[in-house]
Amino acid sequence: MAKSVLEFEKPIFELENKIEEMRQFEDQLDIKDEIKKLELKVTHLKKNIYEGLTRWQKVQLARHPERPYTLNYINMITTDFIELHGDRQVKDDHAIVGGFAKIDGQKVMIIGHQKGRDTKSNLFRNFGMPNPEGYRKALRLMKLAEKFGIPVVTLLDTPGAYPGIDAERRGQAEAIARNLFEMSKLQVPIIIVIIGEGASGGALGLGVGDKVMMLENTWYSVISPESCSSILWRSWDYKEQAAEALKLTAPDLLEQGIIDKIIAEPLGGAHKNYDQIAFSLKEAILEELLILTKLKPEKLIQNRIDKFGKMGVYLE
Numbered sequence: 001m002a003k004s005v006l007e008f009e010k011p012i013f014e015l016e017n018k019i020e021e022m023r024q025f026e027d028q029l030d031i032k033d034e035i036k037k038l039e040l041k042v043t044h045l046k047k048n049i050y051e052g053l054t055r056w057q058k059v060q061l062a063r064h065p066e067r068p069y070t071l072n073y074i075n076m077i078t079t080d081f082i083e084l085h086g087d088r089q090v091k092d093d094h095a096i097v098g099g100f101a102k103i104d105g106q107k108v109m110i111i112g113h114q115k116g117r118d119t120k121s122n123l124f125r126n127f128g129m130p131n132p133e134g135y136r137k138a139l140r141l142m143k144l145a146e147k148f149g150i151p152v153v154t155l156l157d158t159p160g161a162y163p164g165i166d167a168e169r170r171g172q173a174e175a176i177a178r179n180l181f182e183m184s185k186l187q188v189p190i191i192i193v194i195i196g197e198g199a200s201g202g203a204l205g206l207g208v209g210d211k212v213m214m215l216e217n218t219w220y221s222v223i224s225p226e227s228c229s230s231i232l233w234r235s236w237d238y239k240e241q242a243a244e245a246l247k248l249t250a251p252d253l254l255e256q257g258i259i260d261k262i263i264a265e266p267l268g269g270a271h272k273n274y275d276q277i278a279f280s281l282k283e284a285i286l287e288e289l290l291i292l293t294k295l296k297p298e299k300l301i302q303n304r305i306d307k308f309g310k311m312g313v314y315l316e
Contacts, residue, residue: 003066004064004065004066006057006060006061006064007060008049008053008057008060009049009268011045011049012042012045012046012049015038015041015042015045016042018038019035019038019039019042022034022035022038023035046267046268047267050267050268050269053217054240054243054244055219055240055243055244055246055247055248055249055252056225056239056240056243056244058217058218058219058249059197059219059224059225059243059248061217061269062196062197062217062218062219063196063197064269064271065117066271067195067196067269067270067271068195068270068271068274068277068278069114069115069157069195069196070097070112070113070114070155070157070195071097071114072274072278073112073155073195073278073281074097074101074110074112076274076275076278076282077103077278077281077282077285078101078102078103078108078110079101079102079103080100080101080102081099081100081101081110082099082100082101083097083098083099084098084099084100084137084141084144085137086133086137087133087134087136087137087140088136088140089133089136090132090133090136090170091133092133092137093126093130093131093133093134093137094114094124094125094126095113095114095125095126095127095128095129095130095131095134095158095162096111096112096113096114096130096134096135096137096138096206097111097112097114098110098111098112098137098138098141099141100145100150103153103282103285103286103289104282104286106151106286106289107150107151108145108150108151108152108153108289109141109142109144109145109150109151109152109153110152110153110154110155111138111141111142111152111153111154111155111206112154112155112156112157112195112206113128113130113155113156113157113158113202113203113206114128114157115127115128115157115158115196116128126162127159128157128158128159128197129158129159129160129161129162129163129202130158130161130162130202130205131161131162131164131166131167131170131172132167132170132171132172132174132175133170133175135161135175135176135178135179135205135206136175136178138154138179138205138206139175139178139179139182142182142183142186142190143182143186145188146186146187146188149188150188151188151189151190151191151289151292151293152186152188152189152190152191152209153190153191153193153285154190154191154192154193154206154207154209155193155195156192156193156194156195156196156197156198156203156206156207156220157194157195157196157197157198158197158198158199158202158203159197159199159202159224160199160200160201160202160203160224161176161200161201161202161205162202173201175205176201176202176204176205179205179206179208180204180205180208183208183209184208184301184304184305184308185301186301187297187300187301188297188300189210189288189289189292189293189295189300190208190209190210190211190304191209191210191211191213191285191288191289191292192206192207192208192209192211192212192213193212193213193214193215193263193281193284193285194212194213194214194215194218194219194220194250194259195215195218195270195281196215196218197218197219197224198214198218198219198220198221199221199223199224200221200222200223200224203220208304208308209304210288210292210300210303210304210307211260211261211288211292212258212259212260213259213260213261213262213263213284213288214250214253214254214259214261214262214263215250215262215263215265215270215277215281216250216262216263216264216265217250217265217269217270218249218250219243219248219249219250220248220250220253220258220259221246221248222246223246225239225240225242225243225246225248226239226242228242228245228246229241229242250262256311257310257311258311261284261288263277263280263281263284264280265277265280
C-alpha cells in the first residue's frame with residue numbers, strides 16, 4: 001500500500017484500510033461476502049476517481065514521491081548501463097544522470113533528470129533542478145552518442161532549472177539555449193519522454209527530439225501552476241485555476257500537437273506498478289527506435305525542424 005496518500009485518494013485509502021481490518025477477523029466471522037462487496041466498491045471508486053482527475057490532480061500525481069525516477073527506469077528497462085560524469089568544465093551535476101546502455105540489445109545514450117527520495121538524497125540531487133553544468137554534461141553525452149551513431153533517449157522530470165544566482169552567473173540560460181540549438185541538429189535519433197514534471201526551460205533543455213512522449217499522469221508546461229498563479233493573482237491559492245488554463249496534461253498536449261504519444265500508466269499512477277510502467281515505456285521507446293533508426297541523418301534533422309516549426313502556428 002502506498003505510503004503517501006494524496007487528498008483525492010483518501011476515500012480509497014480509508015476503504016482499503018477497512019478491508020484490511022476486516023480480514024483480520026475473516027476466520028472468526030462470516031464476513032467474506034462483505035469484504036468482496038467492499039473490494040468491488042474500491043475497484044469502482046478507483047476507476048471513477050482516476051479516470052476523472054482534474055488537471056491539478058494530475059500535477060499532484062506527477063509529483064507523487066513514490067513515482068519511478070530516471071535511475072529506476074534505467075535499472076528496469078536497460079542493461080549494461082555505464083554512467084558518465086562531469087561537463088569537463090566545472091563539475092558533475094547530480095540532478096542529471098546519463099550514460100551508455102542497451103535496451104533489448106539496442107545501444108542508446110540515456111539521459112534524464114534525477115530527484116531524491118529523502119532530504120539527504122534530495123540535497124545531493126538538488127531536488128532534480130539542474131545547474132548549467134548539468135545541461136553541459138547532457139550535451140557532452142549527446143555529442144558523444146552522435147560520434148558513435150547511437151540514438152539518444154531523454155527522460156524529463158524536473159520542477160525547473162536551478163534559479164540560483166551562481167547558476168545564472170555560470171550561464172544557465174546559455175546552457176539551455178545551447179542544448180536546444182545542438183539537439184535540433186543532432187545527427188542521431190532523439191526520443192523524449194516526460195516521466196513526471198516537465199517544467200519550463202529546465203525540462204526543455206533536454207526536450208528537443210524526433211518523438212516526444214508523455215506518461216499518462218504527467219505535465220509539461222512553460223510554467224508551474226503555482227508560479228502562474230503567483231504572477232496572475234499574486235497568490236498560490238489559484239493554482240487549480242492556473243492548471244486548467246495552462247492545459248498542461250498529456251491529452252491537452254497531444255491535441256495541440258506538442259507531443260506525439262501518450263504512454264498509459266497503471267490505474268492510480270506509475271508508482272502503483274513499477275514492472276508494468278517499465279514494460280510500457282520500454283515497448284514505446286523500442287517501437288519508435290525501430291522507425292527512427294532507418295532514417296538518414298538529413299531526414300531526421302529536417303523532420304525535427306519541421307516538427308517544432310509547426311508549433312504555435314494557427315490558421316484563421
